[in-house]
Amino acid sequence: MRWVAFMPLRANSKSIPDKNIRLIAGRPLFAWSLEQAIASCCFDEIYVATDSPRIRSNVLIQFPTGVSVLERSAETCTDMASTESVMLEFQQKIAFDVICLIQATSPLTRAENFRIAKQKFLANNLDSLLTAVPSKRFFWTKTGAAINYDPANRPRRQDFEGWLMENGAFYFTRKTLLAETGNRLGGRIGIHEMSPETALEIDEISDLAIVEQLLLQRQQKFDRMPTTRIRLFALDVDGTLTDGGMYYGSDGEALKKFDTRDAHGLQLLRESGIRVCVLSSENSPAVAARMKKLKIDEYYPGVKDKFAMIEQKLPSWGVALHEIAYIGDDLCDLRCLQRVGLAICPADAVLEVLRHAHHVCLRSGGHGAVREACDRILDINRNLSEK
Structure with a gap:
């Protein structure tokens, strides 16, 4: 039938x-x-x-x-x-x-x-x-x-x-x-x-x-977990992949602090077939270097409207909004968090983001929150496959 x-x-x-x-x-x-x-x-x-x-x-x-x-x-x-x-x-x-x-x-x-x-x-x-x-x-x-x-x-x-x-x-x-x-x-x-x-x-x-x-x-009540597999993970940078701190070298160059556990989590996602996309409102050489090191091709710097960028990319990605997980920590991420299938934030996100997140990490930005998010996504997809 x-x-x-x-x-x-x-x-x-x-x-x-x-x-x-x-x-x-x-x-x-x-x-x-x-x-x-x-x-x-x-x-x-x-x-x-x-x-x-x-x-x-x-x-x-x-x-x-x-x-x-x-x-x-x-x-x-x-x-x-x-x-x-x-x-x-x-x-x-x-x-x-x-x-x-x-x-x-x-x-x-x-x-x-x-x-x-x-x-x-x-x-x-x-x-x-x-x-x-x-x-x-x-x-x-x-x-x-x-x-x-x-x-x-x-x-x-x-x-x-x-x-x-x-x-x-x-x-x-x-x-x-x-x-x-x-x-x-x-x-x-x-x-x-x-x-x-x-x-x-x-x-x-x-x-x-x-x-x-x-x-x-x-x-x-249902922990706001998705009912379909996550196919793409989109990330903010400052306060999420980094601790949000402002560090400067002796020559005045802005430096960023990343967590190596996050890198391994992102690699596990990609090995499982989940696309990884990184969006940042800044255009930082330090972040660009880190993305190159992680071999993340879908890195979009200087993005002022992150949700508009995601909407623009949906047809080429071939995914729906409910198949996207997003992690962010500040108000500039709020629109994305409100519209995707799985909204995640670090433990130290701003109050309004904490209120809208489906999952609040135990760890803070730059201290393993992204790795925790990656593990959560893998668990969700694994559980859905077993049903």
Whole structure:
């Protein structure tokens, strides 16, 4: 069976302008669930369909590999057009047996949700599947009629089995069902239960702040570790590869202090197939000499906007932002740390960087922090390979 994931994104959003590419917890809204779909390894191909050049550009920046972007017709982008209309349009272009419709407005979806749902779909020979959350609320009609309980025998909450509420995170649909009925749900229907907080979809401005806090809390809970292999390690220099001190020789030449343990860690990364890239805002002969000694070809001095440089290099590197680890210690590194898959900082980084780091090293810059980061990356990739 050929499984494909599909996320339709349109340019116009009535409630929140540019909603789909709006930054939430440091990343575009669409990127959260799309990244988890990639990490799940459930799909043969993953597609985004859009009518917006800006969205297309954002998707390709976030995911230069692993996601294909298709044109979406104007007819399927009107306020009155159904989601099924764009699914049927997609069906005319791409071959599949099962399609997974992913909603960008549900960024709390995790990779294991896709995996568990797929197992259930196959085990029960389903035709379609929806996601839902448990609810123990009591519902009434506008005319005052109780829907899901008897008011004369009001159950205690702990005794009330409750209902399942569709949360719209994603749907599985067989091609045959979609073609025959024009609907995403039908035939033998299954339900994948998700955690209660995923009931919240982003439809209003107020939803953004709530979901952002949930994302940040979840990142802390799971140690904010990547769910896909790290393929590139980018480094700051001063305060990271060095101790940040200012040393001068008798002739006035600026000197830098490096740690030999860091050099060995970087060599281990490269031997494992991970690219190493060093970016510095300065243009230091001492750093250039050290990079030559370490045989690091991708050294970029005099970079004032490090994240812009990384974005520029993504297509030639052939990696996605979530496949990059970055280590930095100061505010000039913050934008990179907020956008990559694994953000690392030395123990003596500035407070704002410490708050945004996924992993804070036990060692300081120039004293083995980079070696610790290299070991952490190798452990992550090793653990992911064993799963």
